[in-house]
Amino acid sequence: MYDVIIIGAGVIGSSIARYLSKYRLNIAVLERSSDVCEGTSKANSGICHAGYDAKTGTLKAKLNVRGSKIMEGLSKDLGFGYIRCGSMVLCFDEADRGKLNELYERGLANGVEELKILTGDEAREIEPNLSSEVKYALHAPTGAIVDPFGLTVAMAENAAVNGVSFKLNTEVTAIKKENDIYKITCKKHPDAVHPDHTGEYVEEAPIVINAAGVYGDKIHNMVSGEKIEISPKRGEYMLLDTTAGSFVGRTIFQLPTEKGKGILITPTVHGNLLVGPTAEDIEDKEDTETTSAGIAEIKEKASLSAPAVPFREVITSFSGLRAKLVKRTHVDNLESEDADKDFLIGEVPDSKGFFDAVGIESPGLSAAPAVAEYIEKLICAKLAPALKEDFKEKREPIPNFKCADDNARKKFIENDSLYANVICRCCTVTEGEIVRAIHSPIPATTSDAIKRRTGAGMGRCQSGFCNPKVVEILSRELGIPCEAVCKNDPGSEYLIPEKEAES
Template identity: 55%
Template sequence: MKDYDVIIIGAGVSGCAIARELAKGKLRIAVLEAKSDVCEGTSKANSGIVHAGYDAVPGTLKAKLNVRGNEMMEELSKKLDFPFRRNGSLVLCFEEDGMPGLEELYRRGIENGVKELKLLSPEEVWAMEPAISRNIVRALYAPTGGIVCPFGLNIALAENAAENGVEFYRDHKVTAIVEQRPVWTEKPPAKEGRMYQVQVDGEIFEAPIVINAAGVYADEIHNMICEEKIRIVPRRGEYRLMDKNCGDLVNSTIFQQPSKMGKGILVTPTVHGNLLVGPTAEDIPDKQDVDTTAEGLAKVLNLGSNSVDALDGRQTITSFAGLRAHLVHEDPAEKSDFLIEEAAGHPGFIDVAGIESPGLTSAPAIGEYVAQIVENIYPAERKADFVDTRKGIPSMALATEEEREALIRENPAFANVICRCELVTEGEILSAIHRLVGATTLDGVKRRTRAGMGRCQAGFCSPKTLEILSRELHLDPAQITKEGTGSEILTGKNKDTAPGEGGTWKRTQEPGGKEALHE
């Protein structure tokens, strides 16, 4: 049995932000992640937007944590060295009928404390963003809106948490939680607490504080011990990622005013210079269903074109779908909000559930907020030696000539280009593998370095990356996976089986027309 002060279930952006924040105290912390890497669920497939905060209903946690998260993001991006840009966002309104809705957003924004909000005329919008449709009547401009690399943020938080002593257990899917009560915690202020045994495939992790940050699975974790059940419905969103050729079509993030036509599709540059268009919104029954659909991808393009006429579907380099963890409220009148609180009747069990948009933006604030809840029930002394900063993987693509030379001097592997499209070198991949909470899969390398994210989509570099992973992790190439067990890239060696193995293949005619031997 492994015992900790805090067990966090889920290494998505919320779980990792909480882990980092709690690591400021003298606490023994474990993060249990079901998947093979951090940032594998909702956190990896979203819009990468740092919302300004005019969307959420005033008074909700969403509103509060959104605005706070937005304020924290810039400084955090400097401390933890991940890509963030405050590019501003625009909400386009296409018809006079939509004006009350747009003005409502403006009022909400003011009430939520969003700074510098402005309503713009079409001319003002076009002056800023010439590619925007001529069919707009007005737009809401929020200069504080931004974009972030979702992987960059999540991984930076994880690495920095690990640097400060947090232990990460990947491929650790929680199968049961047993609550032992009553237990009196020894720590002051003495308070009745519980001890939770979190089971993972026969292994037991024990702690008085358990934080449920399991994304779309947060209901399953919650329902393992709580009498009052919750339900999370995965809400799927499909996206198209476009070539860097069109990455500068717009500078700001372009939203559409929600209307009868639906919630709207956003068009935004990414921090890496691509263009991202999406998402659709569709409630689905299966929490693993991140399939894209022909209809969804067509819709993304069609609706996106309402904002930016020049969108060109042929520039799509990949498409993907992500799941938002939508918490279903039994009372439909209840405002949709994050559920972040100690579960009733289960002291020390803290839910962080229903973290849908603006979850990514809110993540740093969710970390703070949850740390405060923990502090109230399980106070810990501050660590004097907390490391506040983290250095990311150097990027040869972004480095200046002098920086490139310095990197190569330090390690010549920085001159060995592996991914030609994104200019990622062996040096960067080695760093991704060997740092704390390092990459063990092709997708893990991709999210940390961008190897394979370019226009050839890993056609050339994946065999090379696989080779490096196999060499560095001392694994046979056949053991290297795309994204964890079951997603092995290779299935065996040549001629492991007879030609055409599988039973139905029969050669009826020898090449050259001779009669064939069956079987």
């Protein structure tokens, strides 16, 4: 039996796991996918918002500003990409100046520092590619970009090093409560790499934390009579090559108008340019399709901010789902007056010991560490756990060959000759980094997992050259046939088994 079980290994579940791993608690994280960071956490804007967006007093506002404050320190302690590049909200109409002021005032009320409203010319002086139509811009130097994969993996790995057990390929199919203990029926995927269980089995814990993203309602409704509903909102993005990465130096938002929230243009921590997202309510919680209409919308709306976005440099497009809460229940810890649009975090009134951390749409990534802190306080109040004496609060990331200078590269190779073998040509990722990712605290067992940890396959050829090599390395290191190597979850094998190919 565990003391705490967390359902979902996205950025929220992984962050909670990391913050609770400070204590003498026996913790497990259950994740239905083959890796951490496989849902909303892997497909978003990668922004650490300054915190002027959310209404003052909401959890969104508080946790965003708090997250924004602690993210940089965490990025150093845990080794993930973070750049405080600043952000701008553009206003294209004199008539909208009032709304920009509102954002400014709200930012001040939320505790955002260094905010300033610029004229169009002032904005163009520091961002020369902005449209001549820009009348004003709210400049937030504390806005930042963050590596969403890096953040999630770092949290999860640090939690794992501190004793949290991550159970991947493990889907929760039912939860029942007996004598104050939650009995969670788990189903291990039959084609998981080296499974530790087969078929269905039960995990138990008195405390359960629901961080199941778009499936947060399904998990919540397994235990609570007060039903909630999460409806996914799909956002499509276009990712441009690193050759376009310096097109803007800051995250460029558009002031929300009646026509919608607008499209952002931002550099990423990997040096690319990201443009998006659209916002479309959909029904299927697996529907991460991109559409030609979505791509057209991105291009059209982005050109409002900057007419010359070099879209011919696009290397991929993708879409992610925001976990939008459309029907919520009252949670006693919720202090906010604007509750219907807020995160839903806290103990479920009719199911003591069961905590929700759901409805984490934007600014969820920015807020993630603060959401974890918040849950940490709730759990501490409940269990009063003792701190571990040997908690390791820091994590060393895999040494990154591409970003290192020649002297550092030489040292990497001295320590590990596999660093002399460059596998991904576009992003200069070595075999040493890939092998380390496979043998990391949360082992990368798929090519997507390797991509998230090392960047291999993320470049302009989109794994055209390195895919056969990555498949071979995964096969060798995991001791499985090449034909069993997957892109992500079981069923996404790259190659056709020989017998099947012959039939």
